[in-house]
Amino acid sequence: MLPPEGVLTRDLAEWLPRQRWFGGKDGPIDHLTIGTTTQLLTGDPALHHLVLDVHQNTTTDHYQLLLGTRHHLPDRLRHAEIGAPPEDGADGADGTRARLYDAVYDADLTRTLLDGLAAEASVGPLRFRRAGGAGIRTDLTSLPITTEQSNTSLLFGDDYICKLFRRLSSGVNLDLEVNLALTRAGCAHVPAVLGWIELEPRDGGDGEPVTLGLLSDYLRTGANGWSLAIASVRDWYAHTMPPGEDEWAELDASAAGGDFAAEAGRLGAATAEVHRALADAFGVTTVPADEVRAMAARMNAELTAACRAVPPLAPHAKALTGAFVDLAAQAAPLPVQRVHGDYHLGQVLRTESGWTLLDFEGEPARPPAERRALAHPLRDVAGMLRSFEYAARFLVTKAGAVPAESGRSLETRAHAWAARNRAAFCRGYASAGGADPAAHASLLRAFEFEKAVYEVRYEARNRPSWLPVPLRSLAHLTS
Numbered sequence: 001m002l003p004p005e006g007v008l009t010r011d012l013a014e015w016l017p018r019q020r021w022f023g024g025k026d027g028p029i030d031h032l033t034i035g036t037t038t039q040l041l042t043g044d045p046a047l048h049h050l051v052l053d054v055h056q057n058t059t060t061d062h063y064q065l066l067l068g069t070r071h072h073l074p075d076r077l078r079h080a081e082i083g084a085p086p087e088d089g090a091d092g093a094d095g096t097r098a099r100l101y102d103a104v105y106d107a108d109l110t111r112t113l114l115d116g117l118a119a120e121a122s123v124g125p126l127r128f129r130r131a132g133g134a135g136i137r138t139d140l141t142s143l144p145i146t147t148e149q150s151n152t153s154l155l156f157g158d159d160y161i162c163k164l165f166r167r168l169s170s171g172v173n174l175d176l177e178v179n180l181a182l183t184r185a186g187c188a189h190v191p192a193v194l195g196w197i198e199l200e201p202r203d204g205g206d207g208e209p210v211t212l213g214l215l216s217d218y219l220r221t222g223a224n225g226w227s228l229a230i231a232s233v234r235d236w237y238a239h240t241m242p243p244g245e246d247e248w249a250e251l252d253a254s255a256a257g258g259d260f261a262a263e264a265g266r267l268g269a270a271t272a273e274v275h276r277a278l279a280d281a282f283g284v285t286t287v288p289a290d291e292v293r294a295m296a297a298r299m300n301a302e303l304t305a306a307c308r309a310v311p312p313l314a315p316h317a318k319a320l321t322g323a324f325v326d327l328a329a330q331a332a333p334l335p336v337q338r339v340h341g342d343y344h345l346g347q348v349l350r351t352e353s354g355w356t357l358l359d360f361e362g363e364p365a366r367p368p369a370e371r372r373a374l375a376h377p378l379r380d381v382a383g384m385l386r387s388f389e390y391a392a393r394f395l396v397t398k399a400g401a402v403p404a405e406s407g408r409s410l411e412t413r414a415h416a417w418a419a420r421n422r423a424a425f426c427r428g429y430a431s432a433g434g435a436d437p438a439a440h441a442s443l444l445r446a447f448e449f450e451k452a453v454y455e456v457r458y459e460a461r462n463r464p465s466w467l468p469v470p471l472r473s474l475a476h477l478t479s
């Protein structure tokens with residue numbers, strides 16, 4: 001049985017801000033209430049599904065929690081405990097209340113999710129859905145993945161990955177909507193969707209169900225694009241200069257062992273193929289030049305706000321504004337469509353059969369309506385170009401990660417790596433039928449600068465020690 005609501009909400013309001021995935025770290029929680037409670041498993045241990053309504057400032061956000069209760073909490077679950085243990089001992093035998101914990105860490109409870117999906121069950125307002133004809137095994141044990149995430153993903157054996165969305169957005173989650181459409185279209189560049197979990201609208205109305213979780217094929221041989229790129233950059237820095245050479249720019253980056261350019265080219269081609277599949281599945285519309293001017297004005301307004309919030313950005317403001325002014329001056333009708341929306345090297349996996357794209361949820365720091373907005377596909381290209389800049393400068397920015405060398409020489413090397421891989425990605429993208437980045441220079445530059453402004457704010461808020469990475473690359477791009 002759950003403790004009285006007052007005790008539960010007090011414990012949750014204390015626990016929530018300490019969670020990596022909690023998005024409201026900017027300010028205190030004013031008030032927390034329980035939106036829905038659904039018991040998924042009775043007994044000891046028991047499993048409850050909760051939606052928490054978190055009121056902060058003028059907004060209310062909804063978070064999903066799988067709440068486990070046990071009278072005896074084994075050591076392996078202590079780290080996941082919510083609230084202090086009951087004072088009079090934790091043993092249920094004397095009638096004391098059960099201990100509460102985040103049940104994503106309890107494989108004895110999470111198997112209920114697979115059971116529900118395999119059986120296409122309904123429990124209270126929760127619906128477990130299976131994607132057309134998918135067979136779902138129920139004998140697999142779960143383990144949460146350890147990557148830094150804005151959600152929580154559980155690995156079931158090495159067959160499935162189940163992403164549980166933490167902060168819920170209204171209606172169908174973008175990641176589900178896009179992945180399901182691409183799976184149905186037979187796109188080879190996304191992991192196949194096997195099922196999903198959703199919550200009926202609270203008022204019983206005819207609104208869209210809210211997506212709670214997504215079960216996909218786990219790509220067990222996949223290597224993350226960021227790790228592969230960083231290995232290549234490391235190799236590039238470790239590569240010794242031949243006698244007589246004094247400028248890294250004169251060196252052919254392909255001479256270093258871990259050259260990434262061929263992969264960058266293949267990634268560009270896969271990106272263009274996904275863009276085509278998205279256009280086929282969701283359509284393309286054209287926005288008039290006026291909207292392009294409005295977009296440039298929004299980019300500039302975000303820059304102004306970012307300079308205020310992160311003063312080290314201000315010295316670059318003039319050059320950044322210049323790119324937005326150019327975009328407005330050359331505004332012409334623009335084709336827009338569904339895109340990835342937060343495209344970077346951490347969102348792609350290389351498997352033995354090619355590149356796979358993950359996480360179509362858009363930028364986590366933006367509100368849902370903006371994440372869903374249609375965009376020109378070069379916005380994603382710009383995101384990936386920024387990622388090459390990040391990868392090239394990550395090691396030089398983290399002091400001591402590379403041999404001591406003059407700042408100028410390091411920047412030359414970073415630039416050489418980024419330029420080589422940017423060019424290869426763009427060639428791959430255009431050769432597979434994507435819009436030629438070279439033919440849209442001012443649009444691409446504006447998107448790239450818009451992303452850089454977002455990154456500066458993102459890093460200042462979430463990972464201050466990373467802030468020099470986008471700032472350093474901006475210093476180069478705007479000089």
Ligand SMILES: Nc1ncnc2c1ncn2[C@@H]1O[C@H](COP(=O)(O)OP(=O)(O)O)[C@@H](O)[C@H]1O
Binds near residue numbers: 148152217220359361
């Ligand atoms: N289908 C998959 N197969 C293999 N690994 C995956 C798969 N989906 C996600 N991952 C791994 O999990 C990480 C987080 O997934 P992601 O969808 O980006 O979550 P979040 O939205 O919480 O950031 C990815 O960077 C990737 O390493």
Ligand SMILES: O=P(O)(O)O[C@H]1O[C@H](CO)[C@@H](O[C@H]2O[C@H](CO)[C@@H](O)[C@H](O)[C@H]2O)[C@H](O)[C@H]1O
Binds near residue numbers: 149344390455
């Ligand atoms: O992966 P998420 O959807 O959570 O995206 C957010 O976090 C990313 C960092 O984890 C952030 O990406 C930035 O850092 C990456 C290296 O860690 C780099 O490859 C990207 O180019 C850079 O934008 C992303 O912006 C943010 O939305």
